[in-house]
Structures are given as C-alpha cells and as structure tokens.
Amino acid sequence: MTEMKTALVIGGGPAGLEAAIKIGQAGHKVILIERTGSLGGTLRKLYSSFPRWENPEDLVNYLAEQIRNSSLITTMTDTTVTAAKKSAQGYQVTLETNGGKSKEIKVGAVIIATGFELFDASAYGEYGYGIFDNIMNSLEFEALLKEWANNKEKISPPKTIAFFKCVGSRDRSKGMPYCSKICCMYTAKQAGLVKELFPQTKCYVFYMDYRAAGREYEEFVRSVIEQKHVRYVRGRPAKVMPEDGRLLIRAEDTLMGLPIEVTADMIVLAAAIIPSQGTREMASLFQTKIDQYGFIDYETNQPLKAGDRVFFAGACGFAVEILGAMEQGAAAAAEVLSLFNQEN
Template sequence: MLNEGVLVVGGGVAGMQAAIDIAASGKEVVLIDKDKNLGGHVKEYGALFPDLTEGASLVEQKVRIIKNNPKIKVLVGTEVNKLQQVEGALKASFINTGNPQEQIFSAAVISTGFDNFDGKKYGEYGYGRFPGVITGIDFEHQEEAILKRPVKTAVFIKCVGSRDRSKGMPYCSKICCMYTAKQALELKKAQPNAQVYVFYMDIRSNFKNGEEFVRGVMENQHVKYIRGRVGKVIPTNGRLLIRAEDTLMGVPIELEADLVVLATAMVPSQATQSLVTQVGGKLDNNGFILPIPMAESENPMSLTKGVFYAGACGFPCDVKDAMNQGSAAAAGVLSYLQSNRGAAK
C-alpha cells in the first residue's frame, strides 16, 4: 500500500513554504506545529531584513495560502514524538489535543527551527537582573513599547553566545549583524536624538544589500559602531554603566546607557535531536543537523531516505534563506515521490 501523504514537522517559515510547494503539486500534506499558531519565531518579529517586510504580514500571507489549499491539513498544538522508517515509508506518532495518533507517510520534511540562547548565561551583562537589559528577541516582541520609551543612549552588544567557545558555541549565528543594524535603525528613526552604539567583533553582512544597509545605518543614521567587547554592565544612578574596550583605539571606554540590547545566538531546538536520530540522521557538534556530503545527495536538503530538512534546524539562517530551503526540500520530496513510484511500478 503506497500512501502519498507528506509530513512536515514544524510550521515556521521554512515548514510553511515546504508545505505550500508540495501541496501545489496536488500531494496531501500534514503540517504539524507544537505551537498554537503557525509562523514559528517569525510571527513575533517586526520588520525583516532586507526589505523590511513585517514578520506578521509575511506569516499571514503564508497562512492564507495554506488555509486556501484543502490539500494541506494543519495540526497545531501537536508534537511529533516518534518518527520511524518502516518498510520504505515513515510512521509518525503524535499527540493531538490529548489523543495519541499514528499515521503513515511516504516522505517527511523536518523544519523544527531553533531556540533562542538564554541571555542570563552572561552574568556580566545582567540580563534578567538589571531593568533595561533586553535581548534582540525581546526588542522584536516589544518593539512598539521600546521605540516609544524615551532613550538618551542605547547600546547594542553583538555576539552574545555566538562565537564564544567558552559558552560552547563556536559558530556564528549569521543573522545578528543584520538584525542589530535594523533595530539600531528603527530606534534612530523613532528617536533621532538618541545616541546609539553598537559593539561588534566583526561585521558580517554577507547578504544581498547587507553591506550597503549597515553602511547606511552608520553613515546616514550616525549609529556609532565600536569594535570591541563589553566587559561589564553595572547599574549606576538608575542607568546602566557600560564598561568596554575599543580595540581599534586600544583604550578602555565607559558610557552610560538606558537601554542595552543583547544580540543573542540561535541555538538548536530540542525537538530536532530526537526526530533526526530516530530517522537515522546525524547532528553536528553544535546540535544542528549534519548534512550529507554535497556530492552524495540528490537534493541539498536530503537527510535520510524520504526525509528532508529545511530552515534553522540545519544551521542559523535568515528568513529568506529559510523559505529557500523550504522550497528546495519540497522539490526534493516531489522528485523522491516521483522516482519512488517509478520504482514501485
């Protein structure tokens, strides 16, 4: 018995894109998300780089397409707890509104996304202790309130978690340089008199128009980029004293701020590990999906037989890239189903 249904685990932008593209060819798709709503992290984001589309409106557009396609069945508030290869097909067990269910699929896409690094792990910055210290994610979630609250000086600290081997994360989270520049721009636009500083290790704006965007924020908005790490944040006189080093000038510097934004890293989501190992895939040292060597796979998003992945469960990526990977995984699923049917006949 050949069941042609496709399972997509994780309804963020990557998973939604994969579901849309697979269903467009007429295949049945079951899209499962553990959250109450589709859209993953992006639904809570404000403007997205590079064209400043609102995260919520992007998610709305995708959800509308999904709702209008009867081929896509959406199960939210549902967690897949088992996914196994069974005789050339995939058996998934999941709990939907308290009811355990099992279903056979012919292919699957894992798009379980990422978690946010816990800013509290840097005691020196006082996240969760000192009022006024927030993460970049908090900035996105509470954007309106933050932009309204008058700020004399704001400080953005990049690479909080990323590229720090002492915190077990040697990798670059890739998106923080861009979203920090974007948030600095938004703050400057809302409060032109605010002094905005960005402390950086390197500026990695390797996206289309990325370099120009960051340059614009520096040159047109006069956001001050300082190369160096912030050593400590110290609450003083109701403000936050920033103690840092300017490594280009080679001098220690101090400044007082009202708002400190930590660009925290993207870390692998917990759901990824168990799913990937159950279907016979592997994780890399950081806990992201270990890709098959390029010359050995037919599709860039292949994981194991009939299983593909997309988005930040593979490695930190921006929204556009997550959607690209969703589409690529969909193409992989479709060609796999086509060749599989050929083999069955």
C-alpha cells in the same frame, strides 16, 4: 498506498510553510504540524525585517493564506510528534496535541523544519542578563519594538541603548566557536528601528566585526550607520554595572586603543543561534545526523537530506535568514517530490 505519497512537515515557520506549499502545489498531500497555536514561527515575533524594512506579518499572512487555500494540506497546530517508526515505504508517526490527544499516521517522507532558539545569555555573568530587567536578548527586544511602535505617544524614549554582538557566538569557552550569521544584520535593523521611532535616542553597537554578506546587506548596514547615525564601537564590553537605575558599560574601543564608558538605559544582547528543543527532539526521533552543536546535519552530496526519507530545511540546520529558510523549504520539497516520482 496513497498515504505513502503524503509528506509530513514538522514546524510552521517560513521554512516549513514554504515546503508544505510547494508539495501541495505539485499535487501531493501534506500534513503540516506546528507545536504552538499559530503558524509563522519566529516571524510572528519580529517587528520589521532586514534587508528591506518589511513587515514580517505580511509574509506570514501571505503564506498562511496559501496553506488555507490548499485542499491538499492538512494543518494541525498545538501538535507535535511523539514517536516515529520506520517502515520500508516511510514512517508510522504518532502525533500528539498539547491537550494530550494522539493519532497515528503513515507518511512517505518527512521534512523537519523545527527552527532555532537563542543561547541563554545569563552564561555571561558580567553582562547581567537575567539579573537586570533592562538587559534583554534580541527576540525580547523585537517584542519591545512592537510595543513601542503601537504605543509611541505614551512612551518616554530611552536616552541610550547599547547593543552587544557575538554573545555566545564565536566564543570557544561557551562551546560555540561558530558565527551565528544573522545577528550583525538584525542588530543593525534593531538599532535603525530605534532611531526611526525615537530619533533622539543614542544607539551604540559594540562589535568585534560586522558581517554583511548577502544581497543588499552591506548597503543596509551602511545606511543604518550613515543615515540613521547609529554609532558602531569596535570592542567587546568587559563589564556592565548598575548606576542610578542605568547601566554603566566598560569596554575598550580597539580601533582607538582607548578605554570607553557608556551609560545606557537598556542593553540588547545578540545571543547565539542554537538548535531549538524541537529540533533536538525530532533529530532523535527520526535518527537524523546532527553536527557537534546539535543542528541537523546533511548527508554528503545531499545538502538537505538527513536520513532515509527525512529531509530538513531552515534554522534547524543552522542560522539562516527568512529568504534562505524559504529557499531551503522549497528545495526540501523538491527532494520529496523527486522521491515520490521515482516510486510511481
């Protein structure tokens, strides 16, 4: 029954990669599947990471190398799970490639690490997302930052960029009363990166609060405000209107108690973190608990257990930063190893 000491890890972002590496290092077989053509998850889309301005590609390469070097880890990209059947010792799972080829495997435990996506900001008609090209969400902006960094000499820098925080999050009317936890940090990072690439560009961050609870986080945001001269305006923008090819933002500066108008060339929306489509699908196939927003939920007193022989890690369980996702990956791996050891 050696296949029952094999773990299936679903999702090749930082959480899934760390989980697979740790199980492999402990001497058990792992099948790691990733729906897209490459490993790395959202890290592949990021230009730089808070709180240390690191290149996320270095981390992806480091993790991918450990995966490649392990003889116990089998990686299947362009693959997902289309069916799962519970047995006494584990699951019989159907894997299917994007090309339509399918394969049955038996595994003793499953770790779901299928990550998140961003809320569709076009739900806020007043912000113009999906209508104007120069209004984008934060992941689209990461791609633009990469493009700018690679072609810096050829770019004519924007005069002004505005960042709107809490778009979707903390808004009961949109069904997401929760704080998405990481967007204060990545917004500070993105504004700081703009100032590094184009020091003359003015950056405004419109915010309700800023939340920076984490090691080096407060210092990071402070350095963006004080050393990179990003201007933080406390207030929720009320409306965005096109004006001569630019965007006129009307808001109220709630600290000054005054209306404020800013004309920007571009607006970046920090849209709420929501469970990915893959997370919703896997939760349904493996019949895990989910919370009211669709994030995978844990069993009482077992923080990373979502069902019998099913564990989870990373942003499929809630918004989390890279290190947190990896820590959860390692902890979910420990749960699987403990289960396998008990069955010796």
